[in-house]
Amino acid sequence: MRDFILFFLIVVAGTGGELFVSRAMKVVGEAPSLHPGKMLRVVLRALTVPWMWLGVGMMAVAFFALLGALSLYNVSFVVPVTALSYVAGAFGSATFLRERVTPQRWLGVFLVAVGVTLVFFGNK
């Protein structure tokens, strides 16, 4: 149960955080150039979007969950399992961001899921 919560937080809070940050950046818009002053203005504008704070908060939760998982398991087990975020990301972007997920991307997501399953059983 503890393991499930840790991996759930790494994957779901991590992917959720990305999706919120992504949504925030869509509100903010693209940096017009790489000029430091313009970049700074984009960053400052991003900080005024509530989605950004929600996203960063969730990423922080995911980071501490990762530290927790690393205290229990080998890094060569934990990191491959976190690839599940590609699966969560595909579902999240299809629903939350309403992006079209191509069949090829679903194929990649399926392969990641198969690989993580193998890593799980390889841990026994």
Next chain:
Amino acid sequence: MTQPASHFKTYLLIGVMILAGPLGNVLLGKGMKGIGTLAIWPPMELLRTGEKILSSPSIWLGIASLVTFFLAYMLALSWADYSFVQPASSLAYGVVALLGYLMLGEHVSLVRWAGIAVICLGVFVVGRTNPKTTSRQETADGAENHAMETA
């Protein structure tokens, strides 16, 4: 989008990404292994645990390594397309297992190696698809996506 003159820079940055990201995770793993049980209750214990984590040099080296990864990633993305950078960085899953084995002496079973190879392939396939599927801007999406991967 990639200019011929910046090919070398792009490959160099991808090389930095593939090493610094996994190295960061392995160092975090090393640090956390040395800390022992993590008590989070009562609050005083949580504070003690936090103190132990932050006093570990491996953790700080790991965070520095992950920051290096992130900077290389952002710079690479400013020169090359996401659909080029992201599949190339899928190798990181193999590197993390290799470093875990070499630096921490972790036992990696054959089945786990096979699983990691399939994950690399899957991440590669995901990345080769065009990341832009809506008319809105998605450059930030891609950047954040991978950052979390290793964070």
